[in-house]
Amino acid sequence: MDLKLLDVEPTEAERVVVDLFTGMGRDQLLPALHAVNDRVGWISQGALNHICRVLHIPPAEAYGVASFYSLFSLTERPARVVHVCVDLACQVNGAKALCDRLTDELGPAGARSGWLRSPCLGVCEKAPAALAFEAGEVAKEQLLAPTHAGEVIAVAAAGPSHVDDERAEVPQAGDSGLRLLKRVGVVDPESLDDYRATGGYQALRTALLLGPSGVIREITDAKLMGRGGAAFPTGRKWDATARQPVRPHYLVCNADESEPGTFKDRLLMEGDPFAVIESMTIAGFAAGCSKGYLYLRGEYPRALHLLRNAISKARERGFLGANIMGHEGFSFDIEIRRGAGAYICGEETAIFNSIEGFRGEPRSKPPFPVEQGLFGKPTVVNNVETLVNVPVILTEGCEAYTRIGTEGSTGPKLFCLSGNVSRPGVYEVPFGTTLGELLDLAGGVPPGRELRAVLLGGAAGGFVRPDELGLPLTMEDARAAGTTLGSGVVLVLDDTADLGSFLLRIAAFFRDESCGQCVPCRIGTVRQEEALHRLVGKRPLSTSAADLQLLREVGQVMRDSSICGLGQTAWNAIESALDRLGYAEEATS
Amino acid sequence: MTIVEIGLPKRLVEVTLDGESVRVPEGATILDACTAVGKSIPTLCYGDTLKPANACRVCMVEVEGSRTLVPSCSRKVEPGMVVRTESERTQHSRKLVLELLGSATDLSTTPHVDEWMSACGADPTRFGPPEPPSTDRDDRRPGEHEEPDGQTAATVRQPIKVDNPLYVRDYGKCILCYKCVDACGDQWQNSFAISVAGRGFDARISTEFATPLPDSACVYCGNCIEVCPTGALSFKREHDKREDGTWDESRQTQTTTVCTFCGVGCNLTLHVQDNEIVKVTSPHDSTVTHGNLCIKGRFGWQHVQNR
Numbered sequence: 033m034d035l036k037l038l039d040v041e042p043t044e045a046e047r048v049v050v051d052l053f054t055g056m057g058r059d060q061l062l063p064a065l066h067a068v069n070d071r072v073g074w075i076s077q078g079a080l081n082h083i084c085r086v087l088h089i090p091p092a093e094a095y096g097v098a099s100f101y102s103l104f105s106l107t108e109r110p111a112r113v114v115h116v117c118v119d120l121a122c123q124v125n126g127a128k129a130l131c132d133r134l135t136d137e138l139g140p141a142g143a144r145s146g147w148l149r150s151p152c153l154g155v156c157e158k159a160p161a162a163l164a165f166e167a168g169e170v171a172k173e174q175l176l177a178p179t180h181a182g183e184v185i186a187v188a189a190a191g192p193s194h195v196d197d198e199r200a201e202v203p204q205a206g207d208s209g210l211r212l213l214k215r216v217g218v219v220d221p222e223s224l225d226d227y228r229a230t231g232g233y234q235a236l237r238t239a240l241l242l243g244p245s246g247v248i249r250e251i252t253d254a255k256l257m258g259r260g261g262a263a264f265p266t267g268r269k270w271d272a273t274a275r276q277p278v279r280p281h282y283l284v285c286n287a288d289e290s291e292p293g294t295f296k297d298r299l300l301m302e303g304d305p306f307a308v309i310e311s312m313t314i315a316g317f318a319a320g321c322s323k324g325y326l327y328l329r330g331e332y333p334r335a336l337h338l339l340r341n342a343i344s345k346a347r348e349r350g351f352l353g354a355n356i357m358g359h360e361g362f363s364f365d366i367e368i369r370r371g372a373g374a375y376i377c378g379e380e381t382a383i384f385n386s387i388e389g390f391r392g393e394p395r396s397k398p399p400f401p402v403e404q405g406l407f408g409k410p411t412v413v414n415n416v417e418t419l420v421n422v423p424v425i426l427t428e429g430c431e432a433y434t435r436i437g438t439e440g441s442t443g444p445k446l447f448c449l450s451g452n453v454s455r456p457g458v459y460e461v462p463f464g465t466t467l468g469e470l471l472d473l474a475g476g477v478p479p480g481r482e483l484r485a486v487l488l489g490g491a492a493g494g495f496v497r498p499d500e501l502g503l504p505l506t507m508e509d510a511r512a513a514g515t516t517l518g519s520g521v522v523l524v525l526d527d528t529a530d531l532g533s534f535l536l537r538i539a540a541f542f543r544d545e546s547c548g549q550c551v552p553c554r555i556g557t558v559r560q561e562e563a564l565h566r567l568v569g570k571r572p573l574s575t576s577a578a579d580l581q582l583l584r585e586v587g588q589v590m591r592d593s594s595i596c597g598l599g600q601t602a603w604n605a606i607e608s609a610l611d612r613l614g615y616a617e618e619a620t621s
Numbered sequence: 622m623t624i625v626e627i628g629l630p631k632r633l634v635e636v637t638l639d640g641e642s643v644r645v646p647e648g649a650t651i652l653d654a655c656t657a658v659g660k661s662i663p664t665l666c667y668g669d670t671l672k673p674a675n676a677c678r679v680c681m682v683e684v685e686g687s688r689t690l691v692p693s694c695s696r697k698v699e700p701g702m703v704v705r706t707e708s709e710r711t712q713h714s715r716k717l718v719l720e721l722l723g724s725a726t727d728l729s730t731t732p733h734v735d736e737w738m739s740a741c742g743a744d745p746t747r748f749g750p751p752e753p754p755s756t757d758r759d760d761r762r763p764g765e766h767e768e769p770d771g772q773t774a775a776t777v778r779q780p781i782k783v784d785n786p787l788y789v790r791d792y793g794k795c796i797l798c799y800k801c802v803d804a805c806g807d808q809w810q811n812s813f814a815i816s817v818a819g820r821g822f823d824a825r826i827s828t829e830f831a832t833p834l835p836d837s838a839c840v841y842c843g844n845c846i847e848v849c850p851t852g853a854l855s856f857k858r859e860h861d862k863r864e865d866g867t868w869d870e871s872r873q874t875q876t877t878t879v880c881t882f883c884g885v886g887c888n889l890t891l892h893v894q895d896n897e898i899v900k901v902t903s904p905h906d907s908t909v910t911h912g913n914l915c916i917k918g919r920f921g922w923q924h925v926q927n928r
Contacts (some may be wrong), residue, residue, distance in 0.1 A: 036814075036838035038829060077830055090813030090838060091829035093806075099818040099827075102764030106830065151764065373764060374820070391817065396675040396695060544764045548797065548817070548824030551678050552714075555721035558775050558822045559748050565771035573749050573772075582747065589717035592690045592710060593678045600689060 035084060037091060042078035045071055050082045058089055059407075061389035065098055066330075066370055073111035073167035075104055089389070100391045100547075102151075102373035103330050109143030111167040114176075114188050115331070116141075118149045120292045120491065121156030121450035123537055124529055125178070130160050133181035138188060146188040151375065151541060152292035153177075153331050156450035156523075157457045163331055164192035173333035198334070200303035203457040203474070211424045211436075211444050212417065213460045216303025221338050224345045227306035233351060235423030239314045240359045242426075244274060247318040251422065254430035255442045260286060260378075260415030261492070261518045262597070263507045266422075269412055272402040273319040276410035283316045283324035284387070284406060284413045288371050288378035290329055291490035292541060293521035296446040296458045297416035301328075301335035304420070305342035309366065311419035313346075313356065314426065316364040319412045323365060327383050330371045339368055375545035379596050380413040381405075382547065393549045394596035417446055417520075437463030441506035445520065449474040452481060452526035461505070468501030470522060481526040485613050489518025491538045492601035494608035515608065532568035532619075535609055539564045542602040553599025556590040560603065567619045576620040580610070626908075636702040651682055651693035651704055660706060663715065663737045665722075665850050666798035667694040670911045671808055674799040677722075679737075681714045682706045690714055716741040724748045725776045725822075727794045730852030754778035754793065759831040763820035775822060784833035787841050787920055789860040790826075794853035797824055801845035801854060809913050814839040843919040847902060847912050859900055869894060877904060880918040885909065887918050898922050 042050065049067040053060050064087060068079045075098050084091045098104050116134065118127045131141070131149065139145035147162075155161040158177035164187045166172045174192030176183055204210060205217035219226040227233070239247045252267025273281055285308065289297040301308055312324045328336055343366050346352045354363045369387050371377050377386040381395035384406045405411025421443055425433045434442045441463035447470055450456045454475025461470060467486065477483050483498040494515040496503060503513055510517045525534065539561035548554045563583045566572050572579050587603030594600045610616035631646035638654060645654040650673075655662050666677035673695035681690035685703035690711065693704075705711060719738050723745025728734045738745070752773040769775065782790040797817065806813050814837045818827035828837035846854040855863075862868035873894045880887040888907040892900040901919050905912035 038832065038836065080829065090806075090816075092814055092816040092818075092827070092837065095827065095829040096816030096818045100763055100820050102762065102820075105762070107760070149765065396673075396692070540766070540768070543766060543821060546821040548819070548821045550676055551718050551721055551796070554797070554822055554824065555725050556717075558769075559721065559724070562749065562769050562771040562774060565769055569771065571771065573747075585713070585717055586721075589714050589721070593681045593714045593718065594689075595675060595678075 035088065035090060037081050037084060038077055040077040040081050042076070042082040043072070046076065046079040047082060050079065050086055053083070053086050056087060058087060058389040059387060060087055061089060061094060061097055062369065062372065062386060065101075065104055066372065069104055069372075070167055070171035071169070073105075073113070074109045075106050076108070080106075087389075093390075097389065097391055100374060101330075101371075104372055105143060107143070110146060112146060112188065112191050113143065113165055114147045114184055115150035115153065115163045115165065116147055116184060117151070117153040117155075117159070117161045117163075118537070119152035119541065120487070120523055120534065120537060121152070121456075122160040123534065124451045124523075124525065125159035127160040128533075130179070130181050130184070134184060137181065137185055147184065150331075151544065152290065152294075154289055154295045154298050154329070156293050156295050156448060159450065159456075162187075163333075164188070166191045175334065200299050201457070202299060202303070202459075203455050204459060210460050212300070212420050212446060213303070213458065215307065216299055219304075221303055221305050222341050224306060224342070224349060227304075231427065232306055233310055233357070235426040236310050236314055236317075236351070236357060238426045239317055240357060240362070244318045244320060247314060247426070248274060250425055250430045251318070254425040254433040256418065256421055256425060256433075257441065257507065258415055259417035259421070259445070259520065261291070261489070261516075266414065266418055269402060269414070270315065270319045273321075273410045273412045276403065278410055279320075280323065280409055281319055281321040282406040282409055282411040283312060283319060283321040284383055284411060285312050285324060285326045285416060285419060286378060286380065286383060286413055287326055287328045287332075287335070287416050288383065289332075289416070289519070290375040290378050291492065291519045291521060292538075293450055293487065293490050293523040294448050294519045295450075296448050296520055298332055298335055299458045300416055300420055300446075301332070302338055305335070305338040306346065307420050307423060308339065308416055309342050309346050309352070311422045312366055313352065313364055314422050315412060315414060315419060317362060321412065322363055323367070325367050325369050325387055325406070327369045327371060327377070327387065329378075330373055336368065336370065343368070374547075375541075376547045376596075376598055379598060382596070383413065384411070391547070393547045394598075396595060438504070438506050438508075440508040445505065445517075447505070447520045447522050449522045449524065451487075451524040452477050452529060453524040454478055463506045464504050466501065467496065467503045467505060467522070470505065471501065471524065477524060477526040481528060484525045484527050484529055484531070485609075487521065487523040487525070487605060489516040490521040490523075491541055492597070492604055493518040493521060494604050495613050497612060514612075516604075531609065531613070531615060535606055535615070536561070536564055536568055538605050542598070546598065546602075550593070550595045550599065552590045552592075553594040553602060556586050556594075556599065557602050559586050560590070560606065564606065570619070580616055580620060583610075634698050634700050636698045636700070636704060638704050639706055645698055647698075649698055651684075651691070651696050651698060651702075652680060654698055654704075655693065655706060662693055662706060663733065664694055665731070665796060666800060668800050668803075668848050670905050670913075671800055671803050671848060674803065676799050677796060678718050679715060681711060681718070683708045683711050712741055716743045719743040720745045720747070722796055724751070724774050726796055726851070727778065727791075728851060730794060731850060748774040750774065751776045751778065754780065756780060758792070758823065758825055759827065761819055761823035763823070766823070777825075783857070785835050785841075785857075787843070787857050788834065788846065789855050789857050790834075791853050791855070791860075792825060794851045795826060796851055796853075797826070798850055800848040800850065801826060804844045804848045804913070805839075809911075810840070810842050810844050812838050812840050812842070815845070841916040841920065842914060843916070844913045847914075856900055862899065868899075873899065880914070882917040882921065887914055889914070889918055891922070897926060
């Protein structure tokens with residue numbers, strides 16, 4: 033293919049970072065865009081041109097990819113920018129007042145004023161949150177959480193500090209009953225020795241003894257289900273991939289945690305990064321994968337640093353690479369891919385396109401990933417929390433594991449408590465714990481307030497009422513109650529919360545995050561937001577009842593006819609607020 | 622004589638279409654099965670010379686056992702499949718998809734869409750009055766949008782792009798079916814001059830940095846225009862004649878001949894109005910071109926009219 037490039041050259045700084053990709057291919061497009069963004073803070077025409085020259089990509093396609101991600105800018109902007117979270121948990125904790133102050137002091141959000149509004153940054157337990165970024169020879173990132181206007185203004189002026197040694201914390205730290213969180217906040221996440229001293233790499237040793245089919249049998253018998261939201265049986269997924277004669281097989285660890293209100297995977301990666309690496313290695317062994325990709329959302333600098341450290345230490349000590357732990361013929365390695373600001377890339381097929389260097393648009397299924405996934409090869413995609421359950425199963429045995437939780441939902445489960453709750457954070461409880469018990473664990477709503485509603489499962493989940501706290505948190509009970517556990521979001525709203533604004537944020541989120549590929553989602557999310565504004569603002573086109581009907585009809589077509597789960601669930605939470613919380617009556621009366 | 626590739630013999634698969642048992646060759650799509658029994662399903666992003674893009678969702682049908690509706694243009698039939706093309710759910714989906722498209726896009730030059738809309742009672746105006754055209758669509762950033770007040774309906778209306786003597790790009794009519802991108806890219810032309818850029822409602826067809834076509838990789842083969850289902854892309858000549866009211870398909874004849882420029886032997890269909898060539902296309906079933914041409918066959922016919 034002859035490339036026709038624009039007649040624009042890169043700057044010296046841009047050329048140096050892009051030239052490092054010489055000899056590589058299309059799948060390095062996203063890393064190359066990151067490299068330029070890290071160096072200069074935006075993607076100029078000259079830089080994109082040079083990336084196209086080096087990686088041999090048509091410029092129109094590279095532009096299509098670069099313009100897909102919200103962390104990149106294709107117009108000039110300063111090297112320093114602060115992303116201020118305005119999503120659900122932060123909204124409940126004063127993000128609006130924070131943004132109003134910033135607007136007053138720095139000017140309206142935008143590249144010129146040095147701050148931008150951001151979707152969920154995944155630090156909901158320390159809301160409101162902001163992430164400062166400064167491009168340079170060494171790009172700096174600093175998480176500000178919980179933050180306040182004064183701090184954001186100071187960091188916007190002085191730049192982020194590079195030293196970020198804050199440790200992951202969970203409210204239950206040190207509790208002897210913990211399995212998934214047992215090391216979080218307790219051991220040094222940078223030390224492989226600490227990891228091994230606390231049982232690390234015993235599970236991989238067991239796995240190598242059991243052999244791939246033995247591991248799959250254990251996981252299947254443990255009835256492990258995916259924790260990313262869809263609850264698909266993990267053993268079946270691994271087995272279906274392992275049986276594919278086509279080689280190579282790939283493993284993708286989905287760490288693109290972007291569901292508003294979700295931060296469990298971040299805590300696992302920050303608090304116990306070696307466990308993620310060991311779990312991926314076991315999964316790779318079982319499903320016959322020679323390579324694993326860890327797709328990490330772009331807004332997790334601390335996790336990135338710790339995972340890079342974990343991978344390089346594991347490689348040094350023979351836990352990654354060829355003949356792992358002396359097991360002849362078992363080779364496996366892991367590459368981290370940073371996302372760049374796109375919720376949709378957590379969709380299990382969009383993640384493939386993103387890794388391959390295409391726009392992060394979901395693919396049509398069938399074919400399913402186990403048959404044709406990454407680079408068209410059989411691929412296992414697992415969420416971080418799902419994977420971290422694997423060593424637990426292999427060390428405790430599948431029988432002991434099934435005794436945790438309930439018949440239909442086995443094992444421990446992480447829940448992300450945020451919003452109007454006394455002790456927000458990630459909690460580990462067995463499946464079957466009731467919603468009320470979980471809220472009690474987190475101290476309930478702040479003193480003097482009353483519970484109004486709980487958003488369960490995230491923006492794609494649904495609301496439950498204060499009189500439904502007896503709901504046992506299992507996949508089957510949630511389904512029977514017409515709701516979902518989703519990614520484990522438990523976002524609490526008390527009587528001070530503004531439900532209308534909260535719903536508008538959900539609608540705005542889906543509009544922003546729709547990839548735009550299919551009509552029901554691309555236009556439906558826009559019409560949903562518009563109709564909701566009319567309903568909340570009590571400014572109907574004709575009557576509120578008609579707007580309500582319009583919302584329902586648009587919601588139905590998104591659910592029925594969208595390509596992927598984003599569009600199919602974009603109406604869930606709003607529908608449940610209307611019907612389950614009675615907002616429909618409130619808005620039309 | 623046209624040589625038709627018949628391929629290997631195929632097993633027949635029996636499916637139920639709206640209660641009627643139908644046998645179609647293995648590998649056929651639901652849409653193929655519908656066409657075989659004379660059932661008409663509206664389509665927009667489906668192209669007879671392209672791989673299904675699955676984007677427009679106009680052709681969705683209900684398949685028993687499937688949680689969501691499925692795109693008939695790409696879903697292959699399976700033995701025993703029970704398909705409903707006219708169920709309440711299907712009709713609701715079709716009506717809403719057409720309404721959503723019509724509310725955001727100028728469909729005035731999209732063939733058949735008026736019939737489809739009236740058949741299912743679609744009313745694209747019920748989302749509110751359309752917002753005025755905008756000039757910033759090429760610069761919009763992913764992941765952010767101006768907060769609406771709900772009093773107008775967002776649209777893709779925007780100024781027409783005329784930056785060369787051969788093509789007109791009227792993206793206010795674009796439904797993002799991906800067909801032009803696929804025809805320009807790896808499915809046919811391998812020029813890769815255009816791609817989908819941006820995200821969500823602000824996604825658009827664009828060259829790199831929205832640079833004018835003459836600075837892009839475009840080779841003016843016109844194959845994107847050939848597949849455009851809405852008239853968002855059109856030949857400059859056709860566009861000008863439509864503008865001054867002299868475009869009249871009822872006065873046009875179509876004559877298929879062979880291009881004289883080189884030895885490949887592409888079929889050209891000359892669209893002639895008032896003894897003047899006004900457009901050149903190529904038959905989609907031509908085994909030489911599959912509807913595609915190069916700049917010479919597509920646009921190099923002025924000498925014929927040098928009288």
